[in-house]
Amino acid sequence: MLDNLTQRLAKVVKTMRGEARLTETNTAEMLREVRLALLEADVALPAVREFIAKVKEKAVGEEVIGSLTPGQALVGVVQRELASLMGADLGPEASQLNFATQPPAIILMAGLQGAGKTTTVGKLAKYLRENTKKKVLTVSADVYRPAAIGQLETVTAQAGADFFPTKTTDKPVDIALAALDYAKRHFHDVLIIDTAGRLGIDEAMMQEISAVHAAVKPIETLFVVDAMLGQDAINTAKAFSDALPLTGIVLTKLDGDSRGGAALSVRHITGKPIKFAGVAEKLDGLEAFDPSRMANRILGMGDILALVEEARKGVDVAAAQDLAQKIKSGGKFDLNDFKAQLGQMKKMGGMAGLLDKLPAQMQQAAGNANMDQAEKQVRRMEGMINSMTLQERAKPELIKATRKRRIAAGAGVQVQEVNRMLAQFEQMQTMMKKLKGGGMMKMMRSMKGMMPGMR
Incomplete structure (x- = not known):
C-alpha cells in the first residue's frame, strides 16, 4: 500500500544526509515529494493540503535527536501525522466496536455494490467469534442482487x-x-445486517438503508469501501456520511492496491475511525485497524507487531511443545515433523504475506526472490x-533411488x-540435533551475545 510514498521518502532521506537540522528549504524539498506521492496515491486534495500544512508546522526547526539525520527526523514527523490522519488522534477506543447495549448488538453494513460487503460480513462474523467469543447471527437485506442471500449463507x-x-x-x-426478533429469542450477542449495494449512489438506495437503520437502531453502522476506488471513494463516503450516522469504516482490498489513497481520504471526509481492514481474500483476512502500525507500513518501517500476531495465531503451541519434548528426549526429527513445519508457515499467511509486514530494507533484500x-x-x-509411505516418512534413510523415482512420479x-x-x-534435521540436551540453551546464549540489548 502506498509503495510510491515509501520509495519517495527513502530517496529524500538519502539526499538530506549530513544536514544538522530541518530547515524551510530541506523540509520543502521533502514535502514536495510527499505531496506528489499522496496525490499519485489518489488521496483527496483537501486531505493532502491539511496533512502537508501540519507536517510543515511541526517539522521546521526541529532539532535532530542523537543519531537521527534530518531525513529520518522528518520521516518521524510524517509517521506521526499519517497516524493522526488515519485516526490515531481519536484514541485506541475509537477503532474498537461498541457492544455496550442490550444484546444483540446490531451492526449495519453499508456501501456500494462490489465493495466486498457480503464477504466482509463473513470475515467480521469469524473475527468476532474467534477474538471476542460472541455468538453471531447474520442476515441479508439485499433482495436485488442475484444470489446475494446464498452468498452470505455460504460465507456465514x-x-x-x-x-x-x-x-x-x-x-x-x-x-x-424479523432477524432482530430471532436473535433476541436465540440469545445471539451480535446481529450483522448485510444491506443492498448499487453500482452507484442513488436516492432510493439511501432512503431504503435509512429506513432499515431507523427500524433496528444499530449500535454500529459501518461504511464498507473498496481501497481501490481512489478519488471516487470521496464522493461515496460523503453521500453515505450524509445519509447515515456512520460509526466507522471498513477498508477492503488493501492487499490488491499499491495506491490505497482511500485509507487516508475516507477517514478525513467522514471524520469516522477506520475499524477494520481487509488484507486478504480468505475469511481470516480481516485485521483490526491500527493507525500507527498502518503508518509504519506505509513508510516502509514494516509491521512487526502484526507479524508476531500472525505467528501467534498460526503456530500450534501444543504441537511445538510436543516436537521440543520429542527432540529433547532423543527422538529423531522425521519427515512428518518437517511437513508439520511447512504447514505452520502456510498458516502464518505464506511467504508473501509475511514479507509484506517486514521493513522496506528487508523487503528489498528479499526482492530478488520470487515469493x-x-x-x-x-x-x-x-x-x-x-x-x-508412513514408513518412509518415519525413516527417511530408507529412501533410495527406486523409492525416489516412485515418490517423484506420485x-x-x-x-x-x-x-x-x-x-x-x-539441514533442518541437523539443526534439530543441536537442540538436543542442553543445545537449546547454548543456542539461546549465543544469540544473546549477538543481539544488542539482550542480557
Whole structure:
C-alpha cells in the first residue's frame, strides 16, 4: 500500500544526509515529494493540503535527536501525522466496536455494490467469534442482487456463525426486524445486517438503508469501501456520511492496491475511525485497524507487531511443545515433523504475506526472490511427502533411488526435486540435533551475545 510514498521518502532521506537540522528549504524539498506521492496515491486534495500544512508546522526547526539525520527526523514527523490522519488522534477506543447495549448488538453494513460487503460480513462474523467469543447471527437485506442471500449463507457457514434465511420477495425493513426478533429469542450477542449495494449512489438506495437503520437502531453502522476506488471513494463516503450516522469504516482490498489513497481520504471526509481492514481474500483476512502500525507500513518501517500476531495465531503451541519434548528426549526429527513445519508457515499467511509486514530494507533484500515461486515450492514439498509411505516418512534413510523415482512420479515432479527436498530436510534435521540436551540453551546464549540489548 502506498509503495510510491515509501520509495519517495527513502530517496529524500538519502539526499538530506549530513544536514544538522530541518530547515524551510530541506523540509520543502521533502514535502514536495510527499505531496506528489499522496496525490499519485489518489488521496483527496483537501486531505493532502491539511496533512502537508501540519507536517510543515511541526517539522521546521526541529532539532535532530542523537543519531537521527534530518531525513529520518522528518520521516518521524510524517509517521506521526499519517497516524493522526488515519485516526490515531481519536484514541485506541475509537477503532474498537461498541457492544455496550442490550444484546444483540446490531451492526449495519453499508456501501456500494462490489465493495466486498457480503464477504466482509463473513470475515467480521469469524473475527468476532474467534477474538471476542460472541455468538453471531447474520442476515441479508439485499433482495436485488442475484444470489446475494446464498452468498452470505455460504460465507456465514464457513465462518462458523448462524444465518437467518430470507427471500427476495421480502422487504428489507421486515427482514431486519424479523432477524432482530430471532436473535433476541436465540440469545445471539451480535446481529450483522448485510444491506443492498448499487453500482452507484442513488436516492432510493439511501432512503431504503435509512429506513432499515431507523427500524433496528444499530449500535454500529459501518461504511464498507473498496481501497481501490481512489478519488471516487470521496464522493461515496460523503453521500453515505450524509445519509447515515456512520460509526466507522471498513477498508477492503488493501492487499490488491499499491495506491490505497482511500485509507487516508475516507477517514478525513467522514471524520469516522477506520475499524477494520481487509488484507486478504480468505475469511481470516480481516485485521483490526491500527493507525500507527498502518503508518509504519506505509513508510516502509514494516509491521512487526502484526507479524508476531500472525505467528501467534498460526503456530500450534501444543504441537511445538510436543516436537521440543520429542527432540529433547532423543527422538529423531522425521519427515512428518518437517511437513508439520511447512504447514505452520502456510498458516502464518505464506511467504508473501509475511514479507509484506517486514521493513522496506528487508523487503528489498528479499526482492530478488520470487515469493510466488517459493510458495509453489512449499506446496510441491508437501506433495512429495504425501507421496511417501508412513514408513518412509518415519525413516527417511530408507529412501533410495527406486523409492525416489516412485515418490517423484506420485508427486508429479522430477527426481532432482525429491533430492533437493531431502537435502533441505537433512539441514533442518541437523539443526534439530543441536537442540538436543542442553543445545537449546547454548543456542539461546549465543544469540544473546549477538543481539544488542539482550542480557
